[in-house]
Amino acid sequence: MLATILAAVVAAPGWTQSTVSGTEEKASEKARKEAMEESGTDLAKAAQNPVADLVSIPVQTNFNFDYGADRDKSQIVTNIQPVIPINLTKDWNLITRTIIPVIYTEFPAYQTGLGNVQFTGFFSPAKPGKFIWGFGPVFQFPTHTDTYLGSNKWSAGPSAVGLFLDKDSPWVMGLLVQNIWSFAGPGGRQDPDVNQFLAQPFINYNLPKAWYLTFSPIITADWKAPGPDQWTVPLGLGVGKIFKIGKLPFNGQVAAFYNVARPEIGPNWSMRAQIALLLPKNMF
Secondary structure, rough: OOHHHHHHHHHHHHHHHHHHHHHHHHHHHHHHHHHHHHHHHHHHHOOOOOOOOOEEEEEEEEEEEEEEEOEEEEEEEEEEOEEEEOOOOOOOEEEEEEEEEEEOOOOOOEEEEOEEEEEEEEEEEEOOOOOOEEEEEEEEEOOOOOHOOOOOOOEEEEEEEEEEEEOOOOOOEEEEEEEEEEOOOOOOOOOOOEEEEEEEEEEEEEEEHEEEEEOOEEEEEOOOOOOHOOOOEEEEEEEEEEEOOEEEEEEEEEEEEEEEEOOOOOOOEEEEEEEEEOOOHOOO
């Protein structure tokens, strides 16, 4: 009997240590998962910030339906738009964004090729608060490879963005605006001047496990078009998620829009699909 009791007493610390170790392991695993989820949410918020100090390479495809004079055509615009931040000083960053469009259109003729490349440079504070902003020039170059894929004009104008981003809030809300005017290029009826406005409000709600809901329509106005044909105003919603392939993080997103205002030949509705490679600085 005494030997049995002594054996139990000697064994008890080992049992207790094993139990504590198991509890600590579970707590450590829970903390690791919470840290990964927080990291995914932080990365989602950075991806939703147009002037974040984050290298990203989005590929965005827009499918436009019920397009053309008879509402029986389609159009696909794929934008390759690398975003590269440059640290100018300890106080200022330059966020460069280049949009390279590859276009397939069925109206007014079947054409496929490169559209007009657009470059924007946002000067933005390197250490912003909850309100983040940036401003700078935007340039559009006549790089299109076929008649109906872009204007022959060289254009430029101002661009600005402002947003609210609080680490403790799931919301990211802001507005990006720009207007470009042509300043060079051929003249005549076949090459009208360019005066185009763009606004993109964005409201994102971040969910657990790096999912998010997004409202980010691209509203445009062609000031040279007749009154009823000036505006394109889409309304719609989307969903996105940050995920990894190997060690590389990506931002995937899909959205659908209905155009409540559009030109006579503009599409009735559209879908947007995007995948973006994200390269945060802590990866290097």
